[in-house]
Structures are given as C-alpha cells and as structure tokens.
Amino acid sequence: MEIAIDKNALSPELQHRLEEFEAQKAEYLEQQRAFQDATQETARLRAAAKALQAEADGADSEWKEMAKEHKADQRKINAQIERAVSLRQQAEGLHRTAEVREELHGTQIVGMADARLNLQKKAGVLNAAYRDERFKELLATAGLADVVAELFALNSARVHAERNEFERDISHPVLAEEFELRDRIEREEFGQMMADYCKGSAPGRGAFEVAGVPPAVPGEVIAGSVIALKRLKAAGGEIPDDLDSRGGNYGPVQGLRRV
Incomplete structure (x- = not known):
C-alpha cells in the first residue's frame, strides 16, 4: 500500500520547518556537485600527466635509439632530449597541481560530511514530528473510536466466554494475579488480531517520511x-x-x- 503525502496539508509549523530543511538539502546537493566537478578535473589532470609522462618516456627511447647509429644526427638527438625534458616537466607540473587540488577535496569532504550528518538529524526529527501529527489526525477520524471500541468489546466478550468455560473445569479459585495476566493477554491478543487484519495492506515504514537525505556520491x-x-x-x-x-x-x- 502506497501513501501519498500532501505536504500542503501539514501544519504550518511543520511546513515551515520542512522548507528550511529543503533549503539546507539544496545546499548539500550543491556541495556534492562541486565535489564531483573538482574530483573529475583532478582525475583529468592525473590522466593528462600520465599521458605526458608516457610520451616523455617514448621520446627518451627514441633519442637513445638514434644515438646508437654510426652517423647519428646530434641535432635531432638534442631535440628529442629537450622534448622529453619538456614533456616530463609538464607532467610534473600537472601532478603537483593535482596534489594541491586534492587538499581542496579534503575540505569538501569534511563540509559534505558535516552537512549530511546535520541533515540526517533534522530529517529524523521532522519525520518523527510528521508521524505524531498524522497519528493524532487518524485518531480523530470520525467514527474510528466507536468502531475500535466495539471491536475491543467484542473480542473481550469472546475471551471472557472462553475464560468462563475454563473456570468451570478447574478445581481451585481463580487468583487475582491470574485475572491481571489474562487481561494483559486479552489486550495483546486484540493487538495481534488487528495486526493480522492489516497485514498486506499496511504501508511500509518509508511511507511516513516527509524528509529524506540524498544518496552519497562516489568519494x-x-x-x-x-x-x-x-x-x-x-x-x-x-x-x-x-x-x-x-x-x-x-x-x-x-x-x-x-x-
């Protein structure tokens, strides 16, 4: 059974608190987006540095092969050496940039963790407030009290009838403690009966949540x-x-x- 929550039907106070929560959630989502953009850029720099390093290694191999020739062209060898040095410097520069950027990632990670923990706490409080509000609203449903009272009375009458039949067959008087125990069992049986009746049609726990925290992003x-x-x-x-x-x-x- 699915429950559609009409947030416009909530109490003004709960609506206001929920609006504040949604604003904070939007800020958290923006933090996640900025973190993903930053990590993607850092990954791009790492990949570019790796490619430049591989190209530099290739240039090193080329000039070393050229140097083995009897009539090696020294100018070409020098050009390849300079190219390898330049590529390696570019790669090192990108690596250093990526390392500095990773410090930014740490700051972003702490900020997201702080925001998420705060959102989780507030979501729990808001959902508890909604459940209390909805519980009181349902209890005030017209005719509900009469129906439940009649069901409880019918169940009590049935249990009492069974109890009377049992007491006729026992040889000792029923103690007060036994009456208290049977009254408690009677209430428990009624609760179980209602639970069995609603089984299959009761909504899941998540149906009574008005506030939720977005999923975490990779990293x-x-x-x-x-x-x-x-x-x-x-x-x-x-x-x-x-x-x-x-x-x-x-x-x-x-x-x-x-x-």
Whole structure:
C-alpha cells in the first residue's frame, strides 16, 4: 500500500520547518556537485600527466635509439632530449597541481560530511514530528473510536466466554494475579488480531517520511557520529587509522565510511 503525502496539508509549523530543511538539502546537493566537478578535473589532470609522462618516456627511447647509429644526427638527438625534458616537466607540473587540488577535496569532504550528518538529524526529527501529527489526525477520524471500541468489546466478550468455560473445569479459585495476566493477554491478543487484519495492506515504514537525505556520491565520506566527524576534520578529510597509546593500529576509525 502506497501513501501519498500532501505536504500542503501539514501544519504550518511543520511546513515551515520542512522548507528550511529543503533549503539546507539544496545546499548539500550543491556541495556534492562541486565535489564531483573538482574530483573529475583532478582525475583529468592525473590522466593528462600520465599521458605526458608516457610520451616523455617514448621520446627518451627514441633519442637513445638514434644515438646508437654510426652517423647519428646530434641535432635531432638534442631535440628529442629537450622534448622529453619538456614533456616530463609538464607532467610534473600537472601532478603537483593535482596534489594541491586534492587538499581542496579534503575540505569538501569534511563540509559534505558535516552537512549530511546535520541533515540526517533534522530529517529524523521532522519525520518523527510528521508521524505524531498524522497519528493524532487518524485518531480523530470520525467514527474510528466507536468502531475500535466495539471491536475491543467484542473480542473481550469472546475471551471472557472462553475464560468462563475454563473456570468451570478447574478445581481451585481463580487468583487475582491470574485475572491481571489474562487481561494483559486479552489486550495483546486484540493487538495481534488487528495486526493480522492489516497485514498486506499496511504501508511500509518509508511511507511516513516527509524528509529524506540524498544518496552519497562516489568519494564522499559518511560520518556516523559527531565524534567520527571530529576525527575526519582532524585528518583533513581522510579516514584516519585508530591508534592506541602504544602505537597499535586497529585499522580505519569506526563510524567513517567512504562511498
């Protein structure tokens, strides 16, 4: 069963809070877009540097082969050497640029992790508020209380009838504790009966969510707690290892996950 949520039917307060959430989510999506653009450009620089390095290696091989000839043209050899040096310098320049850009990636990763953790917290609060609001709204449905009360009374009458038949067959008086236990069982049976009745038609848990967090993008680091976020910030956007006072390494810090 699918539930269509009419956000315009929410209380004014919840609508206002949801609008603020959506504005913050839009900022987070922009952070993700900027991060993807930055990482793609860095990857392009790395690929270009690799291609230039390969070209420089090829130029080195060429002038070395030319130098083996008896009548080698020194000018051509010099030209190839200069070309190899120039290509290698260009490759090194691109590598350095990429390395500096990766520092920017770390800053972006920390910013996204902070924004995402904040969004997750706010989404949880908003969804809880919506569920409470919707619960009260459904309880106020005209005639619902009468129907539920009659169902409960009918179930109680059935259980009491079965209880009376049982009590006629036992040889000892029913204790007060037994009555309390049976009353509790009666309520539990009623709840189970209603759950069985609704089985198959009840909406999934996600149907009662008005606020959601977008999926993480490749390379993004998700922080599962404030403590994990602090560790990520201290490491400049990298997932640090968990070290003890004696230098023991327990692997990556718990609560941080790279997508």
